[in-house]
Amino acid sequence: MKATFQKLLRFLKVRGVSGGLSVTDTALAFAWSDAGTWRFASVRVPPGVMLRGKVLDSAQCNEALAALRLQIFNGRKSDAPIQTIVSLGSAEAYLQ
Secondary structure (H helix, E strand, O other), X not given: OHHHHHHHHHXXXXXXXXXXXXXXXXXXXXXXXXXXXXEEEEEEOOOOOEEOOEEOOHHHHHHHHHHXXXXXXXXXXXXXXXXXXXXXXXXXXXXX
16 A cells, blocks of 8 residues: 555655755755755854754754744745755764
């Protein structure tokens, strides 16, 4: 049953949003392809919400993510999942 439904969705070309999310101490930015056109959305993160890749104020971080999500869906609320590849700053990364 599930496979049949997924085939129907593929036939109708119904796909969710998927793209890349860049997270820095000052901004959240999302890029995705929509029918062959690259689209971008971003929001500034208030000072003190993140520091060197660590979330210090989760409530404000969630507000910023919600604002970014509204931009992605053109101001409409949506519960649709967004498949995302996340890029984080390298301040806390250890490379050998």
